[in-house]
Each structure stands twice: as C-alpha cells, then as structure tokens.
Amino acid sequence: MNTTEQHPADTPRPAPGGRPNTPAALDIRNLRMRLPHTARPVLDGVDLTVGAGETVALVGESGSGKTLTSRTVLRLLPAGTTTEGTVHVAGDDVLTMNARQLRHLRTRTAAMIFQDPRAAINPLRRIGDFLTESVRLNKIMTPAAAQARAGELLEAVGLTTEVPRRYPGQLSGGMLQRVMIAAALMGDPTLLLADEPTTALDVTTQAEVVALLGDLRARFGTGLLFVTHDLGLAAAISDRVYVMYAGRIAETGPAASVFARPRHPYTKALLDSTPGLDAPPGRLVAIDGQPPDLRREPTGCPFAPRCAHATELCTTETPRSMPARGEPAHTAACHHSDRLEGTPGDA
Amino acid sequence: MPEPLLEVRGLCRTFGDVRAVDDVTFTLPDGGSLGIVGESGSGKTTTARIVVGLDRADAGHVRVRGQDRTTQPRGRAERLARARQIQMVFQDPYLSLDPRTSVEAVLRETLELHRPGTDPAPRIRELLDQVGLGTRAADALPRELSGGQRQRVAIARALAVEPAVLVLDEAVAALDVSVQAQILNLLADIRDATGVGYLFITHDLGVVRCVTDDVIVMRRGRIVESGRTADVLALPNHAYTRLLMDSVPRPGWDPHAIGAARRALRNDDTPA
Incomplete structure (x- = not known):
C-alpha cells in the first residue's frame, strides 16, 4: 500500500461535479x-x-x-x-x-x-x-x-x-x-x-x-x-x-450535513434505528410498517404511511426535492423538512 | 450458591490442526443476556453450536441449571428434554423455514412434538401475538412473508417450547436496519416478559451494546476479554477489542489507522 498517501480526512475533496472541464464520471x-x-x-x-x-x-x-x-x-x-x-x-x-x-x-x-x-x-x-x-x-x-x-x-x-x-x-x-x-x-x-x-x-x-x-x-x-x-x-x-426510498431519491447532500442535519424523516429514522456505539442506550426507535410494495401505486409521498410528520398534504401531493436554506447542495423531497429539528444523528 | 442458568466450562473443539474453540468458559445468569x-x-x-447440541466438544462441559448436556442423550425423551432447554434462531430466515410449511403448521408441528395430547391452538395464538404477527400471517407460507416477518416466525418457533435459553446466531444480521430495530426491540420485550436467557452471537458491537448485559470477545478460539457490556465498550482492555470498536465506521473514521493496528496485532501474535 502506498504509505505516502495522505489519509482521506486531510485530502481536500472535489466539489460536486468534480474537476472542471471533465465530464462527470x-x-x-x-x-x-x-x-x-x-x-x-x-x-x-x-x-x-x-x-x-x-x-x-x-x-x-x-x-x-x-x-x-x-x-x-x-x-x-x-x-x-x-x-x-x-x-x-x-x-x-x-x-x-x-x-x-x-x-x-x-x-x-x-x-x-x-x-x-x-x-x-x-x-x-x-x-x-x-x-x-x-x-x-x-x-x-x-x-x-x-x-x-x-x-x-x-x-x-x-x-x-x-x-x-x-x-x-x-x-x-x-x-x-x-x-x-x-x-x-x-x-x-x-x-x-x-x-x-x-x-x-x-x-x-x-x-x-x-x-x-x-x-x-x-x-x-x-x-x-x-x-x-x-x-x-x-x-x-x-x-x-x-x-x-421506494425508487426515489429522498435526500441528498454533502455527507457531513446529511448525517448531522437530516432533512428527510426517512433519513432521520434510519439514523435513529441504527444501533451504534454512540447512540443513546435503551430501546431503538424502530420504523413501523413496511416499505410500499410494487403492486400498489402510491399517491403522494411514499414514506407518508410510516412517517410521524405526515399530514394530509403528504398523502395527496408528491413532494419535490427542495434545497435547504443556505445549503443549495443539500436537498430533500419532503413537505415538512423545516419541521425536522437539527438533531444530530450519529455524529 | 444457586446453579447458573447456563454454565460453559473449559470448552474445546479442534478441526484437524485448527483449535476452533480453545478453553472457553462463561456463565449466563437467569434471564441474562450474554453477547459473544x-x-x-x-x-x-462453533461455541454456539456446541451449546445448542449441533456439534460436540472434545473437552469441557455445558450445563443448564446444573444438568450436563455434553454427553450423548440417552433416547428420544432425553433428546427432546434437552431441546426444551435451549433453542436456536439462525441468521437467515430465508433458509431456516421450510418453504412448504405455513406459519401455523410450523408452530403446530413443534408443539405436537413436545406437548403431545394438548391442543396447540391457544399457544399458537399466544406465540403469534408475542412476536407481533397477526392471525392473518398464520396461514401464510414463508415466501409470502418479508425477511423481518420470517425472523419473527423463527423466534416464535424457538419460543414455542418455553426454552430456558435462546441462542441467537447473527439473528438480525440479514435484516434491514429499520426491521432490525423492530426485532431487537421485540427480543428485549420477550426477555422482560418471559425471563428467557439470551446467548447472542454477533459481529456487530452496536447490536451487542443494545441487547446484552455481559459480553465476551473471542479471537482465534479463545476469549480475549469479558465483562459487563457497558464496561467493556467504555474501557476495552484488549487491543483486539479496541480494534473491533475502531473498525465500526462513523464520521471521521480512519480506515488507514485500523489497517495498521490490525497488522500490528497480527505481528504481535506468537506463532500459532
């Protein structure tokens, strides 16, 4: 292994889109x-x-x-x-x-x-x-x-x-x-x-x-x-x-900000249900229910039936991907992103 | 001193030149949960399989409430009695259920074998309820169920005979995290309600932290560290335990350092 490599935490990471003038991989x-x-x-x-x-x-x-x-x-x-x-x-x-x-x-x-x-x-x-x-x-x-x-x-x-x-x-x-x-x-x-x-x-x-x-x-x-x-x-x-989730991108963004401040309830629920070494002890917060199966056409947000934040809007209208305020690269397809507190997931 | 629920002492098992299990000793108290x-x-x-009785030890003892189960069982009655002491839940719920047998039939078969002459129906309803499956699932074949539902069936089958100890061999490893959390919570509830003891075999330290009171860390057949789960994870003594903990990926994780620590530990080993 090449020992002269810097380890990844020190290496500057290319911005989304990568190097200029190169088509995306x-x-x-x-x-x-x-x-x-x-x-x-x-x-x-x-x-x-x-x-x-x-x-x-x-x-x-x-x-x-x-x-x-x-x-x-x-x-x-x-x-x-x-x-x-x-x-x-x-x-x-x-x-x-x-x-x-x-x-x-x-x-x-x-x-x-x-x-x-x-x-x-x-x-x-x-x-x-x-x-x-x-x-x-x-x-x-x-x-x-x-x-x-x-x-x-x-x-x-x-x-x-x-x-x-x-x-x-x-x-x-x-x-x-x-x-x-x-x-x-x-x-x-x-x-x-x-x-x-x-x-x-x-x-x-x-x-x-x-x-x-x-x-x-x-x-x-x-x-x-x-x-x-x-x-x-x-x-x-x-x-x-x-x-x-269910064939759609629920959330995307820089890794650090998605994990520290998830803007989609599904991402947050996944983080909460993972038994980590730093997570609070005791019962896990499980996500009830099952992902939607392929036999039914869902209306609205596919996560709505399992979501604690779901309102009537979620069951009728499919949410579009919207950027977080001040963070255009961090987007989530949720009507209620702003209601999620900035609770750290697993930082 | 009362007999411990499960006592394993000096267990050894070799395959050819390999000492797969080398002088393994631990106890599980009543209603306790021990992670390996x-x-x-x-x-x-291999340790789990010997405890359950799927493999034999070259040396050492496995005792449940003081009763030895290392020797060959004498006859069908004793074999069934031993099966009622310890039951096992396997990793892959897709392989551990007969694809042609409905959920209700799986449970009925187990109950009729161990409790002949009793009507199994009430106990089947109770078991399905205990593992969170509706009576609608009773008629389903395994292929009609999700992975999490199948693992609930496997747990119900293991609980059917009211075992003293449940051995769970990577029982949540094949499940998605959201389903895994449901099953881990279910297992915690069942232990509270029935007082069954768990022997939890896993590679996942997060799972160990979540469902066990005590833990032993094994490496190359030997126990390298043991203690209360909270203590071991807070202040690991052995370099291998620390390596396992550092290997759990999280933000700011340094895989290069782990690789170096792993090689250092390997070089420290005296030739086997």
Whole structure:
C-alpha cells in the first residue's frame, strides 16, 4: 500500500461535479424504470451525479432501488424493463448505446465490484487468468502488457506477486475482494461501481478494503459510486450521499450535513434505528410498517404511511426535492423538512 | 450458591490442526443476556453450536441449571428434554423455514412434538401475538412473508417450547436496519416478559451494546476479554477489542489507522 498517501480526512475533496472541464464520471437524469407486472415504477425520477474522482454513497434498504440504479449504469437490466431519462457515463448515454459501445463501456469506462467475491470469480481458473481475461479477450492489451498491469495492480491492492498462480479457493474473502478491485481497475475505468463491496467481510477487513479504495481513487482519479445499506459506512467514506426510498431519491447532500442535519424523516429514522456505539442506550426507535410494495401505486409521498410528520398534504401531493436554506447542495423531497429539528444523528 | 442458568466450562473443539474453540468458559445468569463477539474464524459460531447440541466438544462441559448436556442423550425423551432447554434462531430466515410449511403448521408441528395430547391452538395464538404477527400471517407460507416477518416466525418457533435459553446466531444480521430495530426491540420485550436467557452471537458491537448485559470477545478460539457490556465498550482492555470498536465506521473514521493496528496485532501474535 502506498504509505505516502495522505489519509482521506486531510485530502481536500472535489466539489460536486468534480474537476472542471471533465465530464462527470456519472450523470443520471430523471431516470424512470418500470418492470413488467408492477403498478409503480421501480425507479421514479432518479437524479444522481458522480464527479470525476469523487466518492458518492447511495444508501437505502432492500427494495429501495439502489442496486437497480447501479446496475442500470452498465445496462444490466432485468428482461422486459422500460426506461426513460438519461444515464451518461463519462459523457456518453448508456441507454442508447449499441452493442459495440456497450462492450467498450463495460470493459473500459466503467467497472463493478460485487458483494460476494466468491460468486463473481470462476473457482476453476487461476487468479492471473481471471485478472487478464477481459483485457485479453477484448484485445485491449497484449498478454504481456496485461500480465504486467495485473502485477502492478495486485501490488497496489496489497497482494503479493505469487497470487496470480493461486486459485480462488486458496484465498480469504478479504484477499479475493482485493483481487476483484484489481480486476475492476484493469481497464483503467473512469467510474467504479461498488455494490455492498464490504458487506460480506469482517469489520477489520472492511476497514482495509475501504482504505484501499480511497487510496486508489486518489491515485487513479476514479469516480466511485458506493452502494450500501450501512449509513455509518456511507458517512465515513463519501463526499456526498444519496438516500433512496421506494425508487426515489429522498435526500441528498454533502455527507457531513446529511448525517448531522437530516432533512428527510426517512433519513432521520434510519439514523435513529441504527444501533451504534454512540447512540443513546435503551430501546431503538424502530420504523413501523413496511416499505410500499410494487403492486400498489402510491399517491403522494411514499414514506407518508410510516412517517410521524405526515399530514394530509403528504398523502395527496408528491413532494419535490427542495434545497435547504443556505445549503443549495443539500436537498430533500419532503413537505415538512423545516419541521425536522437539527438533531444530530450519529455524529 | 444457586446453579447458573447456563454454565460453559473449559470448552474445546479442534478441526484437524485448527483449535476452533480453545478453553472457553462463561456463565449466563437467569434471564441474562450474554453477547459473544468476534470475526469469522473466532469460534463464536462453533461455541454456539456446541451449546445448542449441533456439534460436540472434545473437552469441557455445558450445563443448564446444573444438568450436563455434553454427553450423548440417552433416547428420544432425553433428546427432546434437552431441546426444551435451549433453542436456536439462525441468521437467515430465508433458509431456516421450510418453504412448504405455513406459519401455523410450523408452530403446530413443534408443539405436537413436545406437548403431545394438548391442543396447540391457544399457544399458537399466544406465540403469534408475542412476536407481533397477526392471525392473518398464520396461514401464510414463508415466501409470502418479508425477511423481518420470517425472523419473527423463527423466534416464535424457538419460543414455542418455553426454552430456558435462546441462542441467537447473527439473528438480525440479514435484516434491514429499520426491521432490525423492530426485532431487537421485540427480543428485549420477550426477555422482560418471559425471563428467557439470551446467548447472542454477533459481529456487530452496536447490536451487542443494545441487547446484552455481559459480553465476551473471542479471537482465534479463545476469549480475549469479558465483562459487563457497558464496561467493556467504555474501557476495552484488549487491543483486539479496541480494534473491533475502531473498525465500526462513523464520521471521521480512519480506515488507514485500523489497517495498521490490525497488522500490528497480527505481528504481535506468537506463532500459532
């Protein structure tokens, strides 16, 4: 690992939009998606950007649409899906790409790291084959160049040069996830999509993988979309956060301000229901009820049935995203944002 | 001195060359809640499985109210009696329920096995009520239920025979935080109402803080620290406990320092 790196708290983080004159690594505008046999869209007007070299967390519970959003970026969609809106990766619209452009996107421009490395690696092939397969098959590099690049990346993720000769079964989960990260960086992507990349790992291993992703972002300038259900993790690692509920962005803003002063009751409820080490002891504040299912079309705010602040307005009119006073980058889709006290969540 | 509810003494279990559980000793008082914390490979799950009786120990004892349960049970009656002492709730509610058996049938099967000749219906209603499931859920198959509802069914099934001890192996780890909070609150209510003791196996220190009175921290088969949960989390003595606590992500978190501490701890280890 590169020990000359400053640690992330000292590194200035790029503002939303990232470096000037570079197209955003990812720019999703008004994405709506419907699956067959559902009453409501699974994604309903999602707007999300990841600037060049920026780390963005997408937080939500099961069924919120966070994984679907990240998979849409590689156009890995379930059969029968209809989409509206645009998804630009490094300036190109993913939803209108032809097969050749799509292959280029998936091998070069963007890469994905999945939750379970064991499910994403062929157990019968050596690590070295796995790392170089994509760039060799797509004739991006010569076999020799691919091997050299693989060696360089394995070193960058803290693995030794004998790893390419090993089989996946001979490595631990943390080591395999490092291999996955190295594989994702082989094509030198502009955008890295990480879908719960540390959920299957032990907490101390999680810290090492997160530190590694931070170093690599600084070193290679890769934009990172980090999909997670863990609010604490999102707060710890990201520049900006999006909180999703029922296929919509409930709240977004700089990580520090979203967690210190949540403006959507759902974000606040999530923070309150997490059993943290600093939270007040005793009973947790659980969120009653269930997220809305896909069989019914909700009217108004999808969180209203579970929300303590809900009024009649919430059940009739869908709230639009509104910025906080004095903080244009921090927006929430709630009619009653101003009624939420500025109680710190988990600071 | 009265016998403790659960007493585990000198428990050992090896798999080949690996000492998965190495001289583990703890007690759980009546109505108490004890957390076992550790990472994968720490031996926490193997300990739990031996306590429940799903695995055997090479050495050591597991006693419930003074009664040894380490030896082979003699016959069906003794096996059932042991099952009534300790019940288990597993991590994944999608795997721990039979997909073809309705909620009511799951509970009826358990009750008819352990209490033959009694009408199970009133107890089934009571159990569903206790875990916050309506009678409407009684006819549902597992696939018609959410993850949180399934875990409520698994808890109801474990409580059906009124066990003295409930072993919960990462029982909330697979749930969304909002649902996890509902289940943790439910478990606290059940302990207050029934006086059942909990052995709570988890990797999550936030969960330990929330639902346990005492905690033991395991690493590589051994207990490295134990005490009152509040004391251990306020002033951890062992470097490994501190590492686990520092590893919980929060704002201002420094993953690089954790990586360095982890490597330092590994280098300190005497060769196994």
